[in-house]
Amino acid sequence: MRSESEIDVLVLGGAGVDTIVRVPELPLPFADSHLVPAIETRAGQTGDFTAVALHALGLRTHHLDVLGDDHEGDLVRALHRDRGIPLTEVPLPGGTRRAVNLVGPDGRRCSLYDGSRSQEVDELPPDTVRALAGVSHHVHVSLTRPCAASLPVLSELGVTVSTDLHDWDGVNPYHEPFALASDLVFLSAAALADPERTMRRITERGRARTVVATDGARGAYHLVDGELRHVPPVAPPTPVVDSNGAGDAFAAGYLFGRLTGEEPHRCALFGAVAGAYACTVPATRTDSIGRTELLAAAAESTG
Structure with a gap:
């Protein structure tokens, strides 16, 4: 990694809280009411999960x-403070983003996002983005509205950029705009009828x-310099309990490999290992695989 960079990965956007509701099945059958286990609210949306996963792998x-200046914002601030992850926040008048996640017994989830917390005019201050991205080796951009205006700024700086388009x-x-x-x-x-076609169009x-x-x-499917390969799944180390954050963990594992000089196939393996581990973490927690565990599991997977 470049010696002049102070930050290995700058994560833009994706902070918020989720309220976790464990349901007997998905789709949830219509009924006037359902008795469910304890309902819990915790910090952690896509940007938070990615930042936690990258930090756990030893990346700055x-x-x-x-x-927002609200309880949900306090939960996000506490998560970063407790994990030792630097957080630069910009006031959001509409309040911190939130969602309700319905989690089935098999770990599948259905997320209900509160669209009232974000407006089209919300954006990250360009000067702040320039200052932080200018000392970063890489920038990972969350698929949230405030990040859209940052894309031209990142292009001007010439820093490498990744994003997750989710479903x-x-x-x-x-x-x-995020993809391109x-x-x-x-x-x-x-949600793709033909994954290869969409990947090649990107x-x-x-x-x-x-x-x-x-x-x-x-x-997973892995397209590198025009060559498409299949990435075999990695068996989770313990039973699957929740798929929330698995994609973010995959991205973090892949970026760890890429930023430490690994070949693409090795990066994909790291992503698969991290994603499989994430599926074993209950929805009410925000934990990620560490560097030592990742490397050991990758070595075991390659035999």
Whole structure:
């Protein structure tokens, strides 16, 4: 990594809180009421999960996002403070982003996002983005509205950029600026009729040379310099309890490999190991695999 960088990965956006509701099954059958286990609210949305995962792998990580002056914001601030992850926050008048996650017995989840907390005018201050990105080796951009205005700023700086498009269907225009402005693109294959076609369109139209489409227990698709390969799944070390944060963990594991000079196939293995581990962490916790455990599991997977 560049010796002049003070930050290995700057994470933009994606801070918030989730309220976890464990339900008997998904889809949840209609009923006037359901009796469920304890309902808990904890800090941790996509940017938080990615920052925690990167930090756990020993990368110097900094998180920049908008936060409200509210209880939810306090939870996010406490998460970063307790983990020792630097957080630069910008006031968000509408309040900290929040969501309700319905989690089934098999670990699948359905997220209900509160769209009232963000407005089209919300953005990260360009000068703050320039200052932090200018001393960062890499920037990972969350798929949230305040980050969209930062994409041209990052392009001007010439810093490498990654993003996660989550369950993009390959058509929704909201996702395209993020996809086309990134050097490395992660996404889920869940909503894609033809993952390879979407992945190749991203490389044809944008600057990315690497695209990774995760596909749950089936592994992932890995497109590097025009060559598509399948990434085999890695068996979770303990039973699967929740898939929340698995994609963020995969991205963090992949970035760890990329920033430490590993070959693409090795980066993908790191991502698969980290993602599998994340599926064993209960939804009410925000824990990630450490560097030692990741390297040991990767070595075991390659035999």
